[in-house]
Amino acid sequence: MSDILDKLIDNAQIWQASRQRQALNPGIESTGFPALDAYLPGGGWPRGAMIECLVATPGIGELRLMLPALQRMTQAGQTVFWIDAPHIPYAPALARADVDIRHLVTIRTQTREDQLWTLENCLRSPVTGLAMIWLDSAKRSDIRRIQLAAEAGDSLCILFRHSRYADQQSPAALRLLLNPGEDSGQLCPDILKRRGGWPVSGLQLAIPAITTRPPEPASNVIRGPWPRTH
Amino acid sequence: MLWLYLHFPYLLLEHFQQSETASRPMALIGGHPPQVIQLNPEAARAGVTEGQSPQTASALADNLHLIAADLEEQTGVLDQQAIWLYRHAARIILYPPDGILAEAGSLRRLHGGLPGLWRKLQDELDQRRLTARLACGLTPRSARILARSRRGRCTEDAQALRQSLDDLPVAAADLDERTTERLQRMGLHTLGPVLALPDRELARRLGPETALHLQQIEGRAVDPQTDWHPPPYFHRRLDFAEDVEHNSGLLFPLQRALQELEAELCWRQQQTDTLQLEIRHRRRPVTPLQIRSTAPEHRADAFIELARLKLERHSLEAPATGLSLKTRRFLDRHTPQGDDLFGETLQHQEEARQHLLSRLQARLGEDALHHLALNADHRPERAWRATPVGDGCLPSTPVMPRRPLWLLRQPQPLREMPCQWLAGPERISAGWWDGERVQRDYYIARLHSGQTGWLFRDGTGGWFLHGWFG
Structure with a gap:
């Protein structure tokens, strides 16, 4: 190879696809799903960058995807913020999943301005491990502001948006479109955008199943649902 | 016993001046008919003197700021001065409206002699931008009249003190007008010859009250004093020379008040988590604001930041004429635990956490933030609770x-x-x-x-x- 190319490679000025799967660097937080880690640059959620998760409807396993990170961070004493979550994060279920709920803080804001201000402040603090924000905005300036805030800190910043924004351009470092799997123990994320890689679609992740096995219809148990009798 | 008297000739004016960022000629107007009662050096340089009518004063200095004042307010201001003085002297007696007496004898050793105490007080006064005339005296009354007539000296020598007392004009001896006039007609112009007269003659000619007063100056009659005790709360009142129309204008004066609170808390070895802020308006009820931090705090910087966030959310409904800062809740300070000398520790982490939560609460309101907790109930809606942040919630590990x-x-x-x-x-x-x-x-x-x-x-x-x- 020519001297010039060698020099560029030595100076680490060229990105090589073959070197993508490197050892975990400190700016990476493992997702807890090896199948997903394999496709993410560095092998996990990037810290200090905006991660965008696009979800059409709640209840397809989007929180179960975050559970390993939640467990690890709360057990390490880092605070996890839920900013304007669409529903109530249910404490009994979180406690059951070994999340230390003392380190969870839910925040409700009234205006968009407050919402972004809150996120910026959370991300700038060293105590924040993960900040999750649910935003229903198509404004590019808002998204850009979140990205800048995420880059200013060293924590995970996950933006949940509706999947109708999938076609919109986004400055996020990582964009995932979450699709429901064939059963409740499966999630099919499409990587719409990742650093140093092409989009990937059709991934299949085994997420913690809700029930270990389907209930067997026992002959002596009458199974619902029952029609309305009166 | 040695007494120290502080006479504040411009107390009320300086109280107004404390909320000012830059100095400018200012004068207080009071009395009937209205006249200049207190003025600052900038005004004096322009030729304004006490007793002038407001018209004359404004004609002399065109940028003179006149404040209509009620001298009754000065008593409240005096209390605030007693609070910091109390840190240096154990016994304090208020002489409203403009004087404070402190017992200095027992404190000489603590402050390295009388000159040390004197210097310390002068420094404190300079820091607070206050003018005070200090005087020592062997009796409360002698210290008072010496201070008021600007003849105070930093000495504890009985001979020297007696000498300055003897040279004091009769008019400055705090006697009533008729008695002063009679003494002057008798040819007694200084206090020395008056004090040399026999008590019985004095009592017969000038009345027993005057005789007692003179005996108290000399220390031959008891002069009981009522000690002042600091209140169990912190209250700082600020008045603005000019109405403040924007919230940002409140921050500078508030910072001063918070610095005083910090000094007070440091001295008490305590901290607080709730501040009551009252913004006063003209002919309108006061606007109460509460500044809360999730963890006890004593630093002025931390509070000013929370106050800024809070004030950003509340626009002033009317121009503010003053504000009050009150704190009733004092909490004991805990010794830091598990803190090593090299920074990053649990303590540090916890502090940063409380700092962040306080900031968020100050802007979003106290009910915007919640922790999650479990509740022992089978009903799904009640099996969890939202608890306010700052409350320590108990960990629980039930089988769910x-x-x-x-x-x-x-x-x-x-x-x-x-x-x-x-x-x-x-x-x-x-x-x-x-x-x-x-x-x-x-x-x-x-x-x-x-x-x-x-x-x-x-x-x-x-x-x-x-x-x-x-």
Whole structure:
């Protein structure tokens, strides 16, 4: 190879696809799903960058995807913020999943301005491990502001948006479109955008199943649902 | 006993001046007919003197700022000066409206002699931008009259003090006007010859009260004093020379008040988590604001930041004429635990956490932030609680049945029949004891959209959705 190319490679000025799967660097937080880690640059959620998760409807396993990170961070004493979550994060279920709920803080804001201000402040603090924000905005300036805030800190910043924004351009470092799997123990994320890689679609992740096995219809148990009798 | 008297000739004016960022000629107007009663050096340089009419004064200095003042207010201001003086002297006696007496004898050793104490007080006065005339005296009354006539000296020598007392004009001896006039007619112009007269003659000619007064100056008659004690709360009142129309104008004066609070808290070895701020308006009720931090705090910087956030959210309804800062809640300081000398520790982390939560609360309101906690109840809506941040919640490790990660705020009617039943029924029947009875059969099912929901059927046979397995 020519001297010039060698020099560029030595100076680490060229990105090589073959070197993508490197050892975990400190700016990476493992997702807890090896199948997903394999496709993410560095092998996990990037810290200090905006991660965008696009979800059409709640209840397809989007929180179960975050559970390993939640467990690890709360057990390490880092605070996890839920900013304007669409529903109530249910404490009994979180406690059951070994999340230390003392380190969870839910925040409700009234205006968009407050919402972004809150996120910026959370991300700038060293105590924040993960900040999750649910935003229903198509404004590019808002998204850009979140990205800048995420880059200013060293924590995970996950933006949940509706999947109708999938076609919109986004400055996020990582964009995932979450699709429901064939059963409740499966999630099919499409990587719409990742650093140093092409989009990937059709991934299949085994997420913690809700029930270990389907209930067997026992002959002596009458199974619902029952029609309305009166 | 040695006494130290502080006479504040411009107390009320300087009180107004404290909320000013830059100095400018200012004068207080009071009395009937209105006249200049107190003025600052800038005004004096322009030729304004005490006793001038407001018209004359404004003609002399065109940028003179006149404040109509009520001398009654000065008493409250005097209290505030007593608070810091109390840190240096154990016994303090107020002489409203403009004087404070302190017992200095027992404190000489603590402050390295009388000159040390004197210097310390002068420094404190300079820091607070206050003018005071100090005087020592062997009796409370002698210290007072010496201070008021600007003849105070930093000495504890009985001979020297007696000498300055003897040279004092009779008019400055705090006697009533008629007595002063009579003494002057007798040819007694200084206090020395008056004090040399026999008591009996004095009592006969000038009345027993005058004789007693003179004996008290000399220390031959008892002069009981009522000691002042600091209040169990902190209260700082600020008055503005000019109405403040924007919130940002409140921050500078507030910072001064907070610095004083910090000094007070440091001295008490305590801290606080609640500040009451009252913004006064003209002919309108006061605006109360509460500044809270999630963890006890004593630093002025931390409070000013919270106050800034709070004030940004509340626009002033009317121009502010002054503000008060009150604190009643004092908490003992805890010694830092597990803190090594090299920074990053648990203590440090906890501090940063409280700092962040306080900031968020100050802007978003106290009920915007919550911690999650478990509650021992079988009813799903009651099996969790939102607890205010700052409260330490107890960890609990109960064995829990399968529950969804999302709970809907209100159960919603189910619109479609699920395509796959995963688990159920789980009967929850509870609450008959408090009138909010719940009897439901819960199922876990998958909908056609791929969502996994937590559904229930209640006693009436209706189907509802109560959560999502997110």
